Amino acid sequence: MTTTEAPIPVRSPLPQGLAGQTAVILGGSSGIGLAAGAMLASLGARVVLNGRDEARLDAAVERARAAGPDGDVRGVAGDVADDDAIEEVFKRAGTVDHVLVTAGGLGGAGPITEVTRDAARGAFEARLWSVLSTVRTAVPAMAAGGSFTLTSGGLVTRPRPGLAVPVGVVGGIETLTKALAVELAPRRLRVNTVRYGMVDTPLARGGIGAGADEAGDRAFAEAGLQAPLGRWGTADEAASAVLFLMANPYMTGEILTMDGGQTL
Numbered sequence: 544m545t546t547t548e549a550p551i552p553v554r555s556p557l558p559q560g561l562a563g564q565t566a567v568i569l570g571g572s573s574g575i576g577l578a579a580g581a582m583l584a585s586l587g588a589r590v591v592l593n594g595r596d597e598a599r600l601d602a603a604v605e606r607a608r609a610a611g612p613d614g615d616v617r618g619v620a621g622d623v624a625d626d627d628a629i630e631e632v633f634k635r636a637g638t639v640d641h642v643l644v645t646a647g648g649l650g651g652a653g654p655i656t657e658v659t660r661d662a663a664r665g666a667f668e669a670r671l672w673s674v675l676s677t678v679r680t681a682v683p684a685m686a687a688g689g690s691f692t693l694t695s696g697g698l699v700t701r702p703r704p705g706l707a708v709p710v711g712v713v714g715g716i717e718t719l720t721k722a723l724a725v726e727l728a729p730r731r732l733r734v735n736t737v738r739y740g741m742v743d744t745p746l747a748r749g750g751i752g753a754g755a756d757e758a759g760d761r762a763f764a765e766a767g768l769q770a771p772l773g774r775w776g777t778a779d780e781a782a783s784a785v786l787f788l789m790a791n792p793y794m795t796g797e798i799l800t801m802d803g804g805q806t807l
């Protein structure tokens with residue numbers, strides 16, 4: 544393990560301090576990851592977006608590029624469940640300051656009496672091993688003061704029946720956050736997680752059967768009326784929590800809940 548005697552650099556904790564830094568976003572072609580990519584580009588950061596579907600990734604790169612003054616945004620397609628694909632992303636990214644992982648679904652759902660070893664292993668590899676593999680690959684390419692931001696969800700504290708495997712796996716991301724924060728602090732790297740409630744993204748819309756059209760907007764807005772603040776979160780609101788954690792050099796080991804009070 545590389546350690547350094549020098550403390551973590553003091554930098555502006557404002558999002559504007561991310562200008563000129565490089566951010567890799569695994570799961571950056573849609574939803575929260577894309578919103579974070581566009582926001583980072585708008586601040587003058589260099590952005591590398593990843594996702595599996597190449598057409599969706601190309602469109603996302605165009606959108607994020609349009610948001611930025613320099614348009615330094617590129618895409619590297621690949622599945623985070625594939626170690627080689629993760630290596631390729633970081634090989635193409637060069638020196639990296641910040642990594643956001645939003646990729647990986649909620650596989651393995653079903654009653655506990657019907658859970659199979661294969662399903663549980665698949666969920667672990669898609670969501671938790673992909674994070675471990677990302678971190679071990681990225682660390683050697685990262686500069687002091689850099690950060691990882693991981694993603695979990697409110698189901699971890701308010702589970703529902705039939706979700707033991709996905710909730711167990713995503714809960715692992717939260718404990719991993721603290722373990723990695725301690726392990727990587729001597730390298731002056733930070734690790735945090737944002738725990739989201741319902742956020743308006745293609746994933747969340749798909750979950751309630753709402754599309755991207757006007758009817759989908761209405762259905763999503765109506766469903767969100769039950770939330771404490773009368774609506775669910777926007778992808779930009781979700782992304783701004785990520786930028787806060789990336790930019791503030793004194794944030795590490797934190798599970799930041801961003802759910803508009805949904806878990807209260």
Ligand SMILES: NC(=O)c1ccc[n+]([C@@H]2O[C@H](COP(=O)([O-])OP(=O)(O)OC[C@H]3O[C@@H](n4cnc5c(N)ncnc54)[C@H](OP(=O)(O)O)[C@@H]3O)[C@@H](O)[C@H]2O)c1
Nearest residue numbers: 570572573574575594595596623646647696741742744746
């Ligand atoms: N939206 C919510 O309400 C909500 C609530 C709680 C937690 N979360 C969590 O937040 C994260 C982001 O969600 P989102 O709503 O932004 O979802 P989204 O709109 O579906 O975006 C997910 C992104 O990840 C990519 N992706 C998925 N699996 C991948 C894989 N194996 N390898 C590489 N890229 C992959 C997708 O592109 P491809 O499909 O093309 O690969 C897409 O770019 C997820 O982990 C989700 O569980 C979301």
